[in-house]
Amino acid sequence: MIYRLVQIARKNSSVYRVLQRTMATESSKFREMYPDIEPYDTGMLKVSDIHQVYYEQSGNKNGNPVIFLHGGPGGGTSARDRTFFDPNVYRIVLMDQRGAGKSLPAAELKENTTWNLVADVEKLREKLGIEKWVVFGGSWGSTLSLAYAETHPDRVKALILRGIFTLRRRELIWFYQDGASFIFPDAYEEYIKPIPEVERCDLIGAYYRRLTGSDEKVQLECAKAWSKWELKTSKLYVDDSYVARAEADIWALQFARIECHYFVNGGFFERDDQLLANVDKIRHIPTTIVQGRYDLVCPMETAWKLHRAFPEAEFHIIADAGHSNKEPGTQSKLLDACDKYKNL
Template sequence: MNIGVAVVPPNTPLRLSLTHIPPSHALSPINNPTTQGRRRNLAVLSRKRNLDYHSSDWRVISETMESKGVSPEVNTSLYADIEPYNTGFLKVSDIHTVYYEQSGNPDGHPVVFLHGGPGGGTSSKNRKFFDPHFYRIILFDQRGAGKSTPHACLEENTTWKLIEDIEKLRTHLQVSEWLVFGGSWGSTLSLAYSESHPDKVTGLVLRGIFLLRKKEIDWFYEGGAAAIYPDAWEPFRDLIPESERGCFVDAYHKRLDSSDKETQYAAARAWTKWEMMTAHLLPNEATAGRGEDDRFCLAFARIENHYFVNKGFFSSDSYLLDNLEKIKHINTVIVQGRYDVCCPMMSAWDLHKAWPEADFRVVPDAGHSANEPGISKELVAATEKMKFIIKGGAP
């Protein structure tokens, strides 16, 4: 079923558009008779109108929602700041220990937030995409990032080790299945995790799609994005002698892996500033300022570069697209900024063409960051959409 592309005009109230809701995989945290009854009622209502229960037609869904007393216009505002009710450290290997936290409703539907980078770590702002009365919000810092230890460590740090960690955390927290939410590298990891453990994923919310293919790396680090941000590119370029500019990723790897700490930090600052300066459609001083935080820069640059040098540890350049059949039954929302320079829309477009069943939302006045106003609105709307589905279509 091809639902096309939804381009959302600026300052337009978002309306809930439900797509691809197989009864066998409705987003219920448990086999609750009440939830099952609500799901049956929604299916019966659709059948009475001679309509397909899987229909993505907004009129059908709008009528269904209104008949149940639900406004078709949904919340798109970030939720208020909250504090975690539980924090901890989970030892996932002889080397690595990961930080995790839980906030929101301890009895709510679990959602795991997969941060970007890799190496970016989590932030208290990440909790604000989710209704804290409905969701059990789980954040964790991936190996070497944020509060996880050892800091900026590359040893035993691969995509597949991170997937193992996600499963260890799920088991540790006694979660049977969860909604998976990730942007940028978080979208990469969300897809890889879901393709490895589709039975544990009740839904996907993906932002700023990054499939970690060579053409995406080349676009950002070998001159493509430089045509749009030449002023930000030049400091990044100038750290590398002309004789080594055949591959900037490799040249930076040499410096980020140097035994000399000052060489490491200089490369880490330049690498991080380049990405932070291009993350928004318009200049953002707070994001750009992260390039001055040496601790953040070291983990962000070292881990990110390590993954890129190793091609994401995938067996082929098209690995994530090649394995999509494993997850096409999962309810999914894809949110993409039209003018994303870090993860250009070509990747989201390729994912959309390969997975037309997913709800594809293009924000016309946004770049890469989840904090872009249009992006954050769509992400909150997506979690609200998932909430409606989890409830079985009932208010």
């Protein structure tokens, strides 16, 4: 579309100059991430007889504490996650949740629930001697951020939430059963391939039986198919280099096994809409919500419901974005939000 507009505008020099200025102005709104940094502290926190979780700290040792809660569940953190935050101001804490990333044992499902993770975040806060912190979470990270904040509202300075996911049944059906398949039928065909047709009426259940079964070859095949489905649909435009992440055996097993485990258990919530129903507990907390209009993984209906239940929160719809936090408009708005709260 932009190419066609440029071709038309070139026939009129004055229109072309206006278009050039408009495009330059729009592109200047997109922000680059903060520079890469290395942690000044890393460690493993023993949170149960089974689990140890990896954590790290970077940025300003005496700065405003912020914790980054990754997606999935099972996705793990990356070096890029540190760079949403001004390292001169923020004390940046990253944690790999149970079974994810560098945490041990990898892909372990025992003693791995939402409430275990909420307790782990609080245990880490106490270990690091932090009174209150900013909490940043996208996708499943937004789920965990809401669950943590609703459990410990007195420990949260501000919330930065992206790609809102509350793990309601209708959200799971949309993405893993029937909904996003209408937009990505080609990728969906690959996603359902490992599952016999007779079992496709409940794809999450069928995947769970295989991902927790004894056949390691089947486990890995299903883990990669599950992971590729999510990665292919995460951006407005499919990013093949991003999808290639699913080829890593351990990462795919962590991602698919842990996600499926949480989904068949309804997020371990007492009721389907628990996070939305309890939002009154956090409406006093400064909050920014960033949502891609064309997010297929965590469709905008959920973000809209959160916005309606929590009108005090700053709410941003990114008109030309899907699910990923790497898309320019989403990335820029998240950086703005992090800057907004850096002096709390």
